[in-house]
Amino acid sequence: MKIRVYVSLKEGVLDPQGKAIGHALNSLGFQGLGEVRVNRVVDLDVPADDSSAAIAKGEAMARALLANEVIEDYSVEVVA
Known part of the structure; x- marks a missing residue:
């Protein structure tokens, strides 16, 4: 199943x-x-x-590697 993980800096974190x-x-x-x-x-x-x-696996991957939860937010969705 295809998923998409979006990773973005949290509000207030500088983005050089x-x-x-x-x-x-x-x-x-x-x-x-x-x-x-x-x-x-x-x-x-x-x-x-x-x-x-699929979303649970994506969230686990985001927490383990794809996002730094101290400064980044993430969301996961299933794509067609």
Whole structure:
């Protein structure tokens, strides 16, 4: 079953990569941008019999490796 794990920095955590991208876009003439944040998306094909088992495996992988829970949030969804 295919799942998608979204990982993003928690509110209040500085995002230097997002800041650099925002500055570069501004330099290229894209004026008026607000805050720019960079997130990660990880697509996985996991062995699971149903959606809830697939999501549970994705959450376990996020806690173990994909996300740093001190500074990042994550969510998991089943994709077609």
